[in-house]
Amino acid sequence: MRLDFTLNGAVLSLDIDPGLRLIDLLRDVLDMTGTKEGCGEGECGACTIILDGVAVDSCMVMAMQVRGREVLTVEGLEQKGELDELQRAFIDSGAIQCGYCTPGMLMSAKALLMRTPEPTEHEIRSAMAGNLCRCTGYLKIIQAVQKASQMQSAHHA
Amino acid sequence: MPAAGLKYIGKSIPIHDVREKATGALRYAGDLKLHGVLHAKLVLSEIAHGRVKHLDLEQALAVPGVVGIYTYRDAPDHPYNSHQWLEGMEVQKDELIFTDHVRFHGDRIAAVVAETREASERAARLVHVEYDELPAVIDPEAAGLLNATPIHASGNHIVHKRIACGDAESRMRDADLVIEDRIETPKVHHAAMETHGCIAEVDAQGTITVRTPCQVIFQVQLIVSQALGLPMDKVRVLKTTLGGSFGGKGQPILEPVAAFLALKVGKPVRLVLDRTETILSTRTRTKAIGRVRTGVDRKGRIVAREIHMLVDTGAYCTNGEVIPMAMGKKSFRLYQIQDQIFEADVVYTNTPVAGACRGYGSPQICAVTEINLDHAARALGMDPVEFRMRNLVHPYNADPAGGPSIGNARIRDCVTKGSDLFQWREKSARPKGGGRIARGIGMACCTHGNGYYGGFPDFITVDLRLTPDGAVVIKGAFHDLGCGTVMTMMQIAAEVLDLDPSSILIPDADTLVCPFDSAGTQASRVTYVCGGAVHQAAGELKRKLLESAATLLAEPISGLRLEQGYVIGSSGRASYQEIAQYAQRQLRSDLCVNLLYQSPGNPASYGAHFAEVEVDRITGRVRVLDYVAVHDVGQAINTGFVEGQIQGSVQMGLGMALMEELTFDARGRVTSSRFSRYTVPNAPEMPNVRVALIEEGEESGPFGAKSIGEIATVPVAPAIINAINDALGTRISVMPATPERIVAAIQDV
Numbered sequence: 001m002r003l004d005f006t007l008n009g010a011v012l013s014l015d016i017d018p019g020l021r022l023i024d025l026l027r028d029v030l031d032m033t034g035t036k037e038g039c040g041e042g043e044c045g046a047c048t049i050i051l052d053g054v055a056v057d058s059c060m061v062m063a064m065q066v067r068g069r070e071v072l073t074v075e076g077l078e079q080k081g082e083l084d085e086l087q088r089a090f091i092d093s094g095a096i097q098c099g100y101c102t103p104g105m106l107m108s109a110k111a112l113l114m115r116t117p118e119p120t121e122h123e124i125r126s127a128m129a130g131n132l133c134r135c136t137g138y139l140k141i142i143q144a145v146q147k148a149s150q151m152q153s154a155h156h157a
Numbered sequence: 158m159p160a161a162g163l164k165y166i167g168k169s170i171p172i173h174d175v176r177e178k179a180t181g182a183l184r185y186a187g188d189l190k191l192h193g194v195l196h197a198k199l200v201l202s203e204i205a206h207g208r209v210k211h212l213d214l215e216q217a218l219a220v221p222g223v224v225g226i227y228t229y230r231d232a233p234d235h236p237y238n239s240h241q242w243l244e245g246m247e248v249q250k251d252e253l254i255f256t257d258h259v260r261f262h263g264d265r266i267a268a269v270v271a272e273t274r275e276a277s278e279r280a281a282r283l284v285h286v287e288y289d290e291l292p293a294v295i296d297p298e299a300a301g302l303l304n305a306t307p308i309h310a311s312g313n314h315i316v317h318k319r320i321a322c323g324d325a326e327s328r329m330r331d332a333d334l335v336i337e338d339r340i341e342t343p344k345v346h347h348a349a350m351e352t353h354g355c356i357a358e359v360d361a362q363g364t365i366t367v368r369t370p371c372q373v374i375f376q377v378q379l380i381v382s383q384a385l386g387l388p389m390d391k392v393r394v395l396k397t398t399l400g401g402s403f404g405g406k407g408q409p410i411l412e413p414v415a416a417f418l419a420l421k422v423g424k425p426v427r428l429v430l431d432r433t434e435t436i437l438s439t440r441t442r443t444k445a446i447g448r449v450r451t452g453v454d455r456k457g458r459i460v461a462r463e464i465h466m467l468v469d470t471g472a473y474c475t476n477g478e479v480i481p482m483a484m485g486k487k488s489f490r491l492y493q494i495q496d497q498i499f500e501a502d503v504v505y506t507n508t509p510v511a512g513a514c515r516g517y518g519s520p521q522i523c524a525v526t527e528i529n530l531d532h533a534a535r536a537l538g539m540d541p542v543e544f545r546m547r548n549l550v551h552p553y554n555a556d557p558a559g560g561p562s563i564g565n566a567r568i569r570d571c572v573t574k575g576s577d578l579f580q581w582r583e584k585s586a587r588p589k590g591g592g593r594i595a596r597g598i599g600m601a602c603c604t605h606g607n608g609y610y611g612g613f614p615d616f617i618t619v620d621l622r623l624t625p626d627g628a629v630v631i632k633g634a635f636h637d638l639g640c641g642t643v644m645t646m647m648q649i650a651a652e653v654l655d656l657d658p659s660s661i662l663i664p665d666a667d668t669l670v671c672p673f674d675s676a677g678t679q680a681s682r683v684t685y686v687c688g689g690a691v692h693q694a695a696g697e698l699k700r701k702l703l704e705s706a707a708t709l710l711a712e713p714i715s716g717l718r719l720e721q722g723y724v725i726g727s728s729g730r731a732s733y734q735e736i737a738q739y740a741q742r743q744l745r746s747d748l749c750v751n752l753l754y755q756s757p758g759n760p761a762s763y764g765a766h767f768a769e770v771e772v773d774r775i776t777g778r779v780r781v782l783d784y785v786a787v788h789d790v791g792q793a794i795n796t797g798f799v800e801g802q803i804q805g806s807v808q809m810g811l812g813m814a815l816m817e818e819l820t821f822d823a824r825g826r827v828t829s830s831r832f833s834r835y836t837v838p839n840a841p842e843m844p845n846v847r848v849a850l851i852e853e854g855e856e857s858g859p860f861g862a863k864s865i866g867e868i869a870t871v872p873v874a875p876a877i878i879n880a881i882n883d884a885l886g887t888r889i890s891v892m893p894a895t896p897e898r899i900v901a902a903i904q905d906v
Contacts, residue, residue, distance in 0.1 A: 031190060032181075034180070034182065036185075036350070036351070036400070037187075037352075038350045038351070039432040039831065041831060041833055044350065044432075074180065075180070083179065087179040090179055091175050091179055092171070094797040094798070096172060096178050096179060097640065097805065098349070098351070098399055098639025099174070099178030099183060099400065099639065100185065100401060100639075102178050125840040126840075129841050132350060132832070134347075134805070135401055135639050135640075135805045136804060136805050137801075137805045137807055137808035138804075138808070138839075138840040139804045139846060140801060141840070142840065
């Protein structure tokens with residue numbers, strides 16, 4: 001079936017198997033493997049992407065559901081060779097160990113900062129509640145989101 | 158900040174592949190796209206114990222795209238033990254690639270190989286298995302009984318182990334008080350975010366290449382060669398980026414299977430598990446039931462202790478014969494107990510297979526003994542910190558069981574510093590709260606090792622080379638599990654050679670490229686042993702560099718020094734690049750070192766954790782309000798990594814304390830085989846963790862460093878359980894302390 005949608009700013013028009021989940025479209029068809037699968041049931045958040053500004057688990061969305069909509073994945077965070085502030089903050093804060101949860105964490109954090117540029121610690125923890133990380137204990141990730149928020153505020157001030 | 162007088166040691170530099178991780182560009186095993194790759198899907202047992210009576214493949218074979226289905230009838234009959242990492246080690250070889258005697262829910266019966274993932278999954282669902290079901294043994298306490306159904310021909314009892322010093326039996330009679338406990342620790346899933354998976358392919362010469370996220374490339378090579386009956390040089394293993402392991406990827410589980418399938422179909426085979434398969438059919442933390450008797454005198458001195466651990470290794474032995482010794486040794490190295498007996502019995506059960514899991518038995522023995530010590534303190538009417546301080550070891554105390562020197566053991570400093578930071582005294586004085594919400598505090602001390610010295614051969618060979626463009630290449634079988642192993646090695650070499658870590662390259666571990674390492678990334682040996690090797694080899698390379706520079710600059714070595722990629726003399730200087738090129742052109746030599754490094758010892762690492770909790774007496778819910786972790790690490794090589802290890806460890810221990818457990822139905826089928834039914838702590842549940850380090854240096858470690866990654870998870874569960882028991886006056890002794898268990902314990906008070 002025909003699927004038209006926007007992926008990381010580019011308009012795509014594809015012929016796809018309607019049985020595909022969004023995560024399969026990204027990983028298997030488009031070979032964009034930054035988005036990870038950790039559980040396949042929307043519990044771990046490794047596959048989080050942003051759909052029309054909202055963080056969603058791409059394992060719980062059928063590819064056809066994104067018709068006419070905008071999808072942002074981890075591959076779309078870097079702009080013209082410049083890392084997103086969140087990516088820089090994750091790097092600087094030591095928020096990345098094995099890195100497997102990182103793309104999903106970044107996308108949940110990005111969606112949060114898009115709607116709440118200066119979140120409280122409680123808001124950050126809640127926004128990341130659906131993203132599991134087994135390495136870091138979350139604390140450096142929370143710090144990284146706080147740091148990115150500050151960097152953005154300083155940037156826009 | 159680097160440590161005093163040092164440039165790179167102690168500095169918090171991000172993990173070496175951080176940028177590729179942040180952009181999603183880095184490929185893990187499941188992300189690799191090999192040309193012509195086929196997809197494999199396992200057929201796993203749906204019952205806990207039985208014989209496969211009939212296997213109907215007809216419908217599955219008819220699925221378009223299916224290339225073949227391979228079962229226990231096709232697989233080689235070469236038993237192996239996936240825990241074996243060195244040729245010649247004595248192990249119980251009870252594993253096969255596939256089996257018709259299924260011994261747990263998740264045992265491997267067959268695999269489908271197909272052109273697409275979808276076809277492999279569809280066909281695997283259509284393989285019809287008929288079983289003759291046998292009674293399943295789930296309770297380890299029932300496994301050894303005479304009427305228990307045997308899981309293996311040898312029976313269900315695997316081994317009895319004993320370590321003892323002094324005369325515990327008679328000294329126990331002198332004790333003023335004897336405090337007894339039975340404490341249970343759960344079977345836990347590692348829950349690395351990357352599920353298990355690997356890719357195997359065979360070339361025209363019949364050499365199998367396995368790409369896998371593993372902890373010991375040479376162990377994978379050994380096990381694949383054993384399982385398939387091939388010479389080791391026919392197996393090449395390449396480590397892929399690890400999306401977490403925690404011991405779970407330590408034993409080769411899928412590699413022999415994928416290699417077998419690749420040999421069968423003659424094409425690359427990708428075998429990647431989903432979460433449920435990973436929970437069921439890989440490895441778990443060993444469940445243990447500890448019985449402990451501690452004799453104390455009125456002054457608060459431990460006069461004798463007797464410990465018995467019942468160790469549940471699951472359906473296959475793996476490390477079942479080794480893990481009780483790893484548990485037992487720890488109980489002689491934390492407190493000064495001259496009269497002590499440690500015994501263990503290891504049994505099979507029809508449950509998922511146990512293996513290495515962060516701490517390798519230490520979290521279990523620590524939970525058993527540290528919860529018991531709090532009961533002892535309470536019985537004596539003594540503060541738990543004060544009671545421990547009367548008994549903890551001092552630096553260089555002898556191990557009464559004859560183990561290697563404990564070295565510069567700084568547990569007392571950890572307790573003192575932690576108590577101050579946590580404000581233990583102030584918090585102790587606070588009321589517990591008699592209403593719905595109760596508050597309590599708890600602490601626990603821990604110890605863990607630094608490698609295998611004293612138990613197994615522990616050595617590594619490394620190659621270091623200064624290239625003609627001034628970079629340093631380090632070849633060694635390093636496996637970065639996400640902990641920062643590679644950057645740790647880079648920082649050690651950087652410090653010795655005064656060279657920016659960005660000029661140091663460490664390729665991924667590869668059996669064809671890397672010189673031999675005896676034991677891999679396990680046993681908390683990497684910083685202490687492998688780091689020791691890099692430290693010494695970098696020193697050798699420095700000597701060669703200076704020798705060549707002395708000729709080039711026509712100055713004596715004694716007047717030369719290194720600075721930021723240059724050798725500086727009194728009259729001039731030369732860059733490393735110039736020196737390496739000069740050595741090649743003029744001296745017909747290459748600046749390289751091949752070094753064999755044998756571990757010089759096995760000092761103990763230490764830590765003390767402190768937890769404050771709030772418990773809801775009605776719902777049984779626990780919230781950890783404050784957490785302090787202090788560790789004796791000798792010297793942090795990368796302070797940020799050390800903090801990261803500790804914070805992540807607290808999260809893992811919190812799961813073991815409060816929520817994580819594989820559960821079973823009456824027939825032994827796993828009822829917690831997905832994340833919606835197996836809860837791991839998430840961001841809102843994680844307390845803030847205040848970390849402090851004791852850096853007093855361990856003489857035999859590189860720059861004084863010793864281990865941290867495993868030990869930090871060891872005392873977490875007992876610290877939290879002790880805090881809950883303090884809050885409620887309960888004697889909770891089964892982990893995890895779920896709300897149901899807490900409510901039941903309150904009713905028992």
